[in-house]
Amino acid sequence: MRLVVARCSVDYVGRLTAHLPLATRLLMVKADGSVLVHSDGGSYKPLNWMSPPCTLTTAPAEGPHADAGAVETWRVASTKTDDQLLVAVHEVLSDTSVDLGVDPGLVKDGVEAHLQRLLAEQIEELGAGHTLVRREYPTAIGPVDILCKDAAGLVVAVEIKRRGDIDGVEQLTRYLELLNRDPLLAPVAGVFAAQEIRPQARVLAEDRGIRCVVLDYDAMRGVDDPTTRLF
Template sequence: MRLVVARCQIDYAGRLTAHLPMATRVLMIKADGSVLVHSDGGSYKPLNWMSPPCKLREGVSDEGVVEWTVTSPKTDDTLRIVLEEVLHDTFHDLGVDPGLQKDGVEKHLQELLADHPATLADGLTLVRREYPTAIGPVDLLCRDADGLSVAVEVKRRGDIDGVEQLTRYLELLNRDPLLSSKGQVRGIFAAQEIKPQARVLATDRGIACAVVDYDALRGLDDPSHRLF
């Protein structure tokens, strides 16, 4: 990973346009090919970013100012970063990440869905849990009734970040000829609760949403079905 602290101005052009005026920010260039722009506020979310894979070209503008141009080979999106002053620039080898250690409920939910994948979609069968990718493991890799691959991301509460995570997985999986030879790898976002914004984003990206009944999966009866 490369970390750069710099006074910079950033302009994004793609499905929409966005402008960040000159200020001191942290630029993260990750080994997976993503570029993220962070400020000293706004919690963990970047101010702007380019999803992997993308290409970073460093150069100098006509005005003699250092300029980075980040482009995506899959889209026309462009991130233009003008660096007025670089305060810090270092490289760090983080090695292979072991992946997120999920809490008991989410881990158990994943295990239950692995045992009963057809509860997510008719005819769905499990291929493998924790299917490895370059940016982390996919919770469940399944196959549907037509033999097409399906990636399932499991969360307790489904929000936009989970949809973004599954989107990144799908981008990688669809470049694997062994998985996508019969057709595009689909995604299912499974959670006990899915926020409306996450559902809208998932639908827009062609990702199916599945609300999971944890107690039903555990084999517990539904109190609403009792007479007494």
């Protein structure tokens, strides 16, 4: 991974256009080819980015960028669309590269791991006609908790959390973006499953077309007898 702290301006050109004026930012170049532009605020989400597959080329600044004081231009081009991320670098404050090696993936806590196993065994909790494809479906950015098919044969990616918040929705969104590039799988729908889903996460998920499912952990593991409930 390469981490560059630089004074730069950024333009995204393609299906949409966006401009970030000159400021100090973190430019992150990952081994998978993705390039992300971060500020010192806004939590974990980048201000702009280009997802792989893409190419990065650098060259001395020319034309309007050079006239504005830039010394180098980064051009990040998607290999599947005409989208481009153009970074005009005015000053490099730090430039470091670190080999992170192969990531072992996210280790679930006991409840999440158990929920995943139980849901795989009781996949009908997602709806009648669902069938399991596999657990821990591998992707370039990490394993999808469960991949299954619905009654119509549509592929469904399931992200499982104990408590579902916005981070989990963002994680599933990244998986869906990647899986939907595979013509053998697309179109892939998403299900965000958790024991508890926070209201903000539900709004974000539904806005992105992701279905939310609340899991009853006790009932799924057979320790909750509905006949003994008062309500």
